[in-house]
Amino acid sequence: MAKKYYDVAKGVKFAFKNFRDGELLKWSAFTFFGMVGAVIADMVIMGIILVSLMYIAGQSGGGLDDISFRNSSSVVVIIAAMYLIPRLMSKGMEVNAIKVRQKLPSIVEWFVFSARKAIIDMLCWYDRRLLAPAALFLALGTFCIMLVFTSLLVPQGNNINGNELAVVGGTVFLLLGLVAWLIGAIVHSTRTYFGYYMLLRGEAQEQHALKKSFDVVKGQTFEVFLAGILFVILLLLLWAIAGAVMFALAFIPCIGAIIDLVLVVVLLVITIAINQAYFANVFKFYCPQGGKKR
């Protein structure tokens, strides 16, 4: 398969030209304020329950109540996210002239898809070789730790401090294993990420979208990753410049801080919009019309 390199500069230019779309900006703002609102609502619910617990039962929760209210409170945030994200993403796609399916996925459909993606990515299910480095490090780490335990039995002439070496080695290997696993999961989730877009384009059912996305991206994972990371680095640079400006503005007495606050919110909303415009474009580049396997 011929490698395809996405033109980041062109994409950024495109995203900057096109994010000023009324709908996209509207949904970016909805997403931002909706998520903030959901978190606040979540905290309010938790607060009500906690205060009521203290008031009625004369104690600060604990036990079953404690667990169940922690569970139930995050529901607000999840529902908000599951409602807002598909709408936001689909607007980003429309800016890119990608056709979005008529009926957007329901909250349940998006939820099931996210849960499926999380499990499959964590297990690196479609390419288990990704887990090989993690398994190797885990085995080496376990081996080192076992060495420690067994050498504890051997009477030690205090000449070599092998124990400490093995402890350090074991810890390092286990940590490396953890990192390797995370990298494996990230690679896997990069490959399945287009599943969201495929679901929104309506070209795959919820249960097939992940595999389809995986098959399309495999072989050019790094290219997709590169398109993403270069963009993020660029955005961070821009944010650094904005940060410097804001730092300067903060010296204006009284209104400086208020201007900064407004600026931060506006910039965040714009960043969300640009992000969506950009990544939908990357998707369009790698999965053109109908997302057929090449």
Added chain:
Amino acid sequence: MADYNVLGGLGISYKKFADKYLIGMSALYMVVSLLFLGAIAAFVGIPLLEAGFAYNFNLGLDAMAGIAVGAILLGLATMFLSMRVMRKGMQLAGVSVAKMPKLIDWVMLSIRMYVVNISCWYDKRLLAPTVAAVLLGIAAVLAGAAGLGFALIGVGIFAWLLAVYAHKLRTCFSYYMMLAGMGKENVLPSKSHSAIQGNTFEVFLASYLLGQVVSFAMNIVQAIAMLLLFALGAIIVAGGFGEGVILGIVAILMLVVVVFLVLIEAFTMVYMAGVFAFFVKGAGVRAIAPAKKAVPAKKKRRRK
């Protein structure tokens, strides 16, 4: 590999589970199985408490024998009911069923499944991690590193539980196979196992995602219920009612929770029957409607 359409399954279950017979049987099943667990707990727990903590229940041998007989009867009743619940779930999901199997066959199948599963009989490679960990553990204990040895044996037990879980997933369709009349009791676990092997993760995913959606829904209900409870509680405290009222409200909310559990049981039965029909070829599915058709039906229900 085939991925189950969770949404389609949910849609069908949502449309079909509101069946009087299924819900009634599920309720009965829940009550009887709780009683069964209680009887088992009593049979095991009473002697333990008496011996271990010098508790004296003054229960003679006769009483214990009575509990034992009761437990056995309750166990049989559980099986009697589970057969009917599952069968009804299959019918509602559009999976064709055979004549109701004999209770003795169901009992035999349950016992067989138990033995086969805990020994991971049809795929003994599942036991390999356990064996490795336990052997290493024994070696460590013999070498004198008791702490490490017991830790490794603990890991082995954990690995064994995982293996049993995987094996159970593969053989659990034998119950459905029996209800669908797909063979005699003695061959079913093996048949189910070979049908699912290679698709174990997909079956797991189908049931796990159902669990996620159900617990998500339960959390919503829970959040509302708790807010209601506390609002009522605050009113009562402000009005100076006694604790009896609060307890009454708590009891009502508990009842609501139990009702929800029964409904979830019924819902799960229809859903899992659909999963069975999807993964076991030749299960004689009459008609599993695609997901798109389930959606308008859902809306119609809401409008009522």
